[in-house]
Amino acid sequence: MMCLFVCPSSCLSIHLHIYLSLHHSISPSLSSNQVSDDRKTYFVKIHAPWEVLATYADVLKIKVPFKENDIPDIPMDWLFTPFRLPDHIMNPEPDYFTSPFNKGKIDFFLIDDKETFFPPSVRNRIVYYILARCPYHKTDREDKKGIKRLLNNGTYGSAFPLHDVRGSNSDQGCWAQFRFKFLCLIGCVSHNRKYYGEKIGIYFAWLGFYTEMLFFAAVVGLICFLYGLFTFDDNVWSKEICSEEIGGNIIMCPLCDKKCGYWKLNSTCNSSWQSHMFDNVGTVFFAIFMGIWVTLFLEFWKRRQARLEYEWDLVDFEEEQQQLQLRPEYETKCTSRRLNRVTQVFFCLLHCARTFLSGATVIFWISLIIACIIGVIAYRLAVYAAFASIMKDSPTNNIHMVGSLITPQLATSVTASCINFVIIMILNLMYERVAIWITDMEIPKTHLEYENKLTVKMFLFQFVNYYSSCFYVAFFKGKFVGHPGDYIYMFGWSKLRNEECDPGGCLIELTTQLVIVMSGKQVWGNVQEALVPWVMNRWGSRKARSHPESRYSRWEQDHDLQNFGHLGLFYEYLEMVIQFGFITLFVASFPLAPLLALLNNIIEVRVDAWKFTTQFRRPVASKAHSIGAWQEILNGVAVLSVVTNAFIVAFTSDMIPRLVYMYAYSNDLSMKGYINNSLSVFNISGFSEDNRPDDGESPGWFNSSVITTCRYRDYRYPSGHEKEYSHTMQFWHILAAKLAFIIIMEHVAFMVKFFVAWMIPDVPSEVKARIKRERYLIQEYLHNYEVFFLA
Incomplete structure (x- = not known):
């Protein structure tokens, strides 16, 4: 079985280098350290060097920093201030304005170290993007390509990026270690995003x-x-x-x-x-x-x-x-x-x-x-x-x-x-x-x-x-x-x-x-x-855990x-x-x-x-x-x-x-007598043989010759009334009050909902200002850069 995975930059000294060209010409070889202990599983380790990362960052228009942010920090909603750890604990990274990467304008961007310029999530995403499009077999009808198809047909057993060293001071360590407070797990979403990518980052943020x-x-x-x-x-x-x-x-x-x-x-x-x-x-x-x-x-x-x-x-x-x-x-x-x-691509007809x-x-x-x-x-x-x-x-x-x-x-x-x-x-x-x-x-x-x-x-x-x-x-x-x-x-x-x-x-x-x-x-x-x-x-x-x-x-x-x-x-x-x-x-x-x-x-x-x-x-x-x-x-x-x-x-x-009884049927606006008022009376002699309790089922204190009526939860007229066992007027008053409450509560809740939605903009004004500021700076800096370059 073959396993293909992507190494982070930290494993450069221990893995087999496979440099990926623009034409995806990969011809890996195996060494002893790529064979598992069972001698049945072989590992192919892949790392993308700077040239490959830079080329595909340009192709994918990945945004990278070009200038440190000069706008004051966006204030967090006051409602969530108690849930934020102070900066001396979180040690937040500097904020930058970003622009799509351009390989031909390397000097335009803030590159201190090429090995750490692209975060881990970007590196493994670029490599997987290449692997997903590598052709491996051509026919007259189509080109077969992509690591996913190779995984499906069993050529490779699995393909995955490696974890960073656990317990290190990496992006992974910030938010996953149990020694950190719960609030750190909420506040470390940016580290999470750099390690796992935006899709998992947005889940933890939510x-x-x-x-x-x-x-x-x-x-x-x-x-x-x-x-x-x-x-x-x-x-x-x-x-x-x-x-x-x-x-x-x-x-x-x-x-x-x-x-x-x-x-x-x-x-x-x-x-x-x-x-x-x-x-x-x-x-x-x-x-x-x-x-x-x-x-x-x-x-x-x-x-x-x-x-x-x-x-x-x-x-x-x-x-x-x-x-x-x-x-x-x-x-x-x-x-x-x-x-x-239009695309000259075959699509499936869904029956x-x-x-x-x-x-x-x-x-x-x-x-x-x-x-x-x-x-x-x-x-x-x-x-x-x-x-x-x-x-x-x-x-x-x-x-x-x-x-x-x-x-x-x-x-x-x-x-x-x-x-x-x-x-x-x-x-x-x-x-x-x-x-x-x-x-x-x-x-x-x-x-x-x-x-x-x-x-x-x-x-x-x-x-x-x-x-x-x-x-x-x-x-x-x-x-x-x-x-x-x-x-x-x-x-x-x-x-x-x-x-x-x-x-x-x-x-x-x-x-x-x-x-x-x-x-x-x-x-x-x-x-x-x-x-x-x-x-x-x-x-x-x-078995493997017992090995050194x-x-x-x-x-x-x-x-x-x-x-x-x-x-x-x-x-x-x-x-x-x-x-x-x-x-x-x-x-x-x-x-x-x-x-x-x-x-x-x-x-x-x-x-x-x-x-x-x-x-x-x-x-x-x-x-x-x-x-x-x-x-x-x-x-x-x-x-x-x-x-x-x-x-x-x-x-x-x-x-x-209860409220209807208090305000409409109580003499002193109290709840005294509510229980008696809420129970209707039934004549026991009206029970059919199918409804009447069997002998011995009623408790010992019950005497049918003395007790002739029983109570039940409803609002109905008693036996002998001209509207025998039909609903009383109080029942209809209560029903009307219930329907009125539903209508009022729903309308109030929905009115508040729409009012709040109208009052609270989906995009904060500070974010809108930053977006405009960033777009302005990109145009200005690119213009100055090209003028300086041409000069």
């Missing part, structure tokens, strides 16, 4: 910025949570539920058929107190705040991205090279071709059958997810009756021990959430392979097109996979249950009666679902990212690392965007979600830095001036989050019914 912004959301969310925690004494409705005189005397209707008995309202005392921690006035405030936060996050990121575009010389960058460079798979798999009359099959596959898998969610819902409906029957004689029915043991509602919710999480992870692993297969089947022309197609498919699937269970609990559970005597059943099956929300509300169950899925996803993701590559690397190099350094060379050590692949960053972005959806779409139910995300991301930055530098081969540097298609996905999630949080506050939380 991740660092996202983590910075999470700090503010986490602080406000924690304050809202503490507000709910410290206002327990003002929680009148929970006191009424827990009291012997009120909650102890309210007999509730069975929550399931046959196996569920009558129960007292004060048995939900614990869940009522728990619900108050998340369902309070702070919930409404935090939902509105997050609508503004997500707008600020996206707008400030555009500004940060514009700064990076200027600092990294990407202002005029166009992805033309990525769009013109064909994928080797496209060239080999494309059988039906047509000649482009409708491929597109149809791809779309049908995506729809099938999304349908499979929905079927699994329906299965989990059926599990919830079935096991609730079982848990209720098992726990009917447990101490939880004793009001003096309320909260000390698990309840049927909590047991059902937790087990269903855990099962749902396992299903999510299994489907996720399966669909990753399916998504890659159907994207390969479409034969995208370029890597950029390939990534965009895969991004859409994967995010659409992950969106349904991770969020569908939360959508069910938030917007469907307890909304379509009917009323005693006329219940609604799932698919009309008499054994699957739709779930109800207990008087504590469904918000606490949404919180439970969100915590389990989000926390499980984050923990599993970090373990998978850190543990799997480490185990595979340890296993792959188990002279026998286990640097290039063999790098070869034994995991291959990063062209989809490596895709999975990193996907993980963070899914997390972004959790903390925005359902954050009204769990204000601590941003805090959990912040803690996870502090670990995530460390894990990514360690993983990139020690567990993966160094990827080939590539340019990118933005986060690509993920920007539009984030914008879409941000808009949807305003709608979902408005609906959560209106229909999942009990805030609107």
Whole structure:
């Protein structure tokens, strides 16, 4: 097996020189130090000398410094000042004006040392650019060229740049060493960019910025949570539920058929107190705040991205090279071709059958997810009756021990959430392979097109996979249950009666679902990212590690690392965007979600830095001036989050019914009597045989000859009324208030969004001034240089 890799300038004294001419005439030879210990793998080490680097820097119009910047430093947004380390710690490099490199005007540029003039990312990108275009076989129809095709047909086993010496004072060492503070990982993106290139640099810049912004959301969310925690004494409705005189005397209707008995309202005392921690006035405030936060996050990121575009010389960058460079798979798999009359290049005819099959596959898998969610819902409906029957004689029915043991509602919710999480992870692993297969089947022309197609498919699937269970609990559970005597059943099956929300509300169950899925996803993701590559690397190099350094060379050590692949960053972005959806779409139910995300991301930055530098081969540097298609996905999630949080506050939380009661139905603008007002009355004699509890299922204190009515959560007229069991006027008042709140909140949030977007320019004025100043200086200096040269 042959392995081809690029050496940095630091390995000049130990490697075989292969000088690349403009005609790509490479004829490498092998020496003893290029043969691996197993005598089966041969290494060809390539280094580009100054002449090659200068020539292709001119061809690629790579920008290099020509004058030190004479404009004062761009002030950082005051919002992020606390996250910046002082200059005496960071030791920032001087800032320069840059211009496209011109080999014929060497004296025009600031070249102190030719060996370090081009950063590592530029050097390995130039060499890989040459290798990607080297012809190796000519036919009448086409010229076969490029290292990618040689890798695909097995001529070479791998091709990768070498890592710099680990632990050195290199660009790699600045941001990857664990002795550095977390803030250094955020502030060292320029070193990261020089080492890995702009594409990976922009990812770490975005991740660092996202983590910075999470700090503010986490602080406000924690304050809202503490507000709910410290206002327990003002929680009148929970006191009424827990009291012997009120909650102890309210007999509730069975929550399931046959196996569920009558129960007292004060048995939900614990869940009522728990619900108050998340369902309070702070919930409404935090939902509105997050609508503004997500707008600020996206707008400030555009500004940060514009700064990076200027600092990294990407202002005029166009992805033309990525769009013109064909994928080797496209060239080999494309059988039906047509000649482009303009470029004289053959392009592939994409058959409708491929597109149809791809779309049908995506729809099938999304349908499979929905079927699994329906299965989990059926599990919830079935096991609730079982848990209720098992726990009917447990101490939880004793009001003096309320909260000390698990309840049927909590047991059902937790087990269903855990099962749902396992299903999510299994489907996720399966669909990753399916998504890659159907994207390969479409034969995208370029890597950029390939990534965009895969991004859409994967995010659409992950969106349904991770969020569908939360959508069910938030917007469907307890909304379509009917009323005693006329219940609604799932698919009309008499054994699957739709779930109800207990008087504590469904918000606490949404919180439970969100915590389990989000926390499980984050923990599993970090373990998978850190543990799997480490185990595979340890296993792959188990024999070689026992050899001395002279026998286990640097290039063999790098070869034994995991291959990063062209989809490596895709999975990193996907993980963070899914997390972004959790903390925005359902954050009204769990204000601590941003805090959990912040803690996870502090670990995530460390894990990514360690993983990139020690567990993966160094990827080939590539340019990118933005986060690509993920920007539009984030914008879409941000808009949807305003709608979902408005609906959560209106229909999942009990805030609107409480406010309507306080201002429209309470005599003294207090919450006294709210619980009694929110429960309707049903005559027990109206139960059919299918709904009535079996003998022995009701508790011992229940006496049917004395207790003739039970209560349920709704606003309906009682038995004997002319509108028996139809909705009361209060129900319609509350519904109107909910719809009004949704409209007002959405309009306020969107108006603030558009106002903020209008007030905050995407490109800072300082950056615009620098760009103009730089263009002016380039023209002036070039003019003076040519006049002096001609003279």
